[in-house]
Amino acid sequence: MRSPRAITLCLLTALALSGCMQQPAAMVRPHNELDALAYGGRLTVAPVPASRRDMRVRAARAAAAAPIVYAAAPPPVIHDPAYRLDAGDRxxxxxxxxxxxxxxxxxxAGGNITMPLIGAVTARGRTPTELSAAIAARLRNGYIREPYVAAEVExxxxxxxxxxxxxxxxxxxxxxxxxxxxVAIAGGFSPRAKRDRVTVTHTDARGxxxxxxxxxxxxxxGDTVLVDERWF
Structure with a gap:
C-alpha cells in the first residue's frame, strides 16, 4: 500500500501532464529569411526610416527620370543688309x-543724320554699311586717324x-x-472689306x-496699304 506522500506526488504529476496536453505549445517566430522558409511563413521586414541623404538621392533620381521640355527659341530678327535708309529710320x-x-x-525729313564733329551726313538711299563708310571717311578727315564705325537699324x-x-x-x-x-495690327478687316487683294504703294530709289x-x-x-471696299 502506497504512502500518502507517494499518492500526492502521483496526483500532482497527473495534473501537470493534463495541463500540458490542454495548452498548445508556444510557436517560435522565425528570426531571419531562412527560418521563414523553414517554417513556411512570410518574411515581414519592418520599414526603415529614410535619412535626409536618401531622400535627396531619391529626389535627384526622380528629377533625372522626368522628361525635359525645352521651349522653342524665339525667331531672330532679320536685318536686310541691302536695306535702303530713309526718313523715319532710327x-x-x-x-x-x-x-x-x-x-x-x-x-x-531731309534724309540726314546729324553727328557731333562732322555735322549732317546723308543717310537716305544708302545701306547701313554704306552709311558707316561715309561716316568713317568724314571722321578720318582731320578728326580720328583710324575710325571704326558700325551702323544698324534700331x-x-x-x-x-x-x-x-x-x-x-x-x-x-x-x-x-x-x-x-x-491688317491684324490695324484691328482686322471691316465687314465691307475686300479680303483677297489690297493695293500697296511702295517707294524706293527707282520711284x-x-x-x-x-x-x-x-x-x-514706309509702304502704304489700301484695303478696298467690296461691292457684293
Missing part, C-alpha cells in the same frame, strides 16, 4: 573708342494702312511683315509704284 551708330559719338540717331520707319480696316493709321514696322499681319497684291505679300518700311 539707327544705332557705334564709333569704337569714341563714347561721345556712339549714339542713336534718327534720319530726319527701328524701321513706320508703315501706313488705310481703307476698310478697324483702325487705319500709322504703325511701327517689324521685319518679315506681310499684308495680312499689317513710286502701286501694286495690287494678295495678303501674303511681304511689306517694306
Amino acid at each position: 539707327l544705332r551708330i557705334v564709333v569704337y573708342g569714341q563714347e561721345g559719338l556712339t549714339n542713336t540717331y534718327l534720319v530726319d 527701328a524701321y520707319r513706320p508703315f501706313f494702312i488705310l481703307g476698310e480696316v478697324a483702325a487705319p493709321g500709322q504703325y511701327p514696322f517689324v521685319p518679315n511683315m506681310t499684308v495680312e499681319s499689317a 513710286t509704284v502701286r501694286l495690287v497684291v494678295p495678303t501674303a505679300t511681304l511689306l517694306s518700311p
Whole structure:
C-alpha cells in the first residue's frame, strides 16, 4: 500500500501532464529569411526610416527620370543688309573708342543724320554699311586717324494702312511683315472689306509704284496699304 506522500506526488504529476496536453505549445517566430522558409511563413521586414541623404538621392533620381521640355527659341530678327535708309529710320551708330559719338540717331525729313564733329551726313538711299563708310571717311578727315564705325537699324520707319480696316493709321514696322499681319495690327478687316487683294504703294530709289497684291505679300518700311471696299 502506497504512502500518502507517494499518492500526492502521483496526483500532482497527473495534473501537470493534463495541463500540458490542454495548452498548445508556444510557436517560435522565425528570426531571419531562412527560418521563414523553414517554417513556411512570410518574411515581414519592418520599414526603415529614410535619412535626409536618401531622400535627396531619391529626389535627384526622380528629377533625372522626368522628361525635359525645352521651349522653342524665339525667331531672330532679320536685318536686310541691302536695306535702303530713309526718313523715319532710327539707327544705332557705334564709333569704337569714341563714347561721345556712339549714339542713336534718327534720319530726319531731309534724309540726314546729324553727328557731333562732322555735322549732317546723308543717310537716305544708302545701306547701313554704306552709311558707316561715309561716316568713317568724314571722321578720318582731320578728326580720328583710324575710325571704326558700325551702323544698324534700331527701328524701321513706320508703315501706313488705310481703307476698310478697324483702325487705319500709322504703325511701327517689324521685319518679315506681310499684308495680312499689317491688317491684324490695324484691328482686322471691316465687314465691307475686300479680303483677297489690297493695293500697296511702295517707294524706293527707282520711284513710286502701286501694286495690287494678295495678303501674303511681304511689306517694306514706309509702304502704304489700301484695303478696298467690296461691292457684293
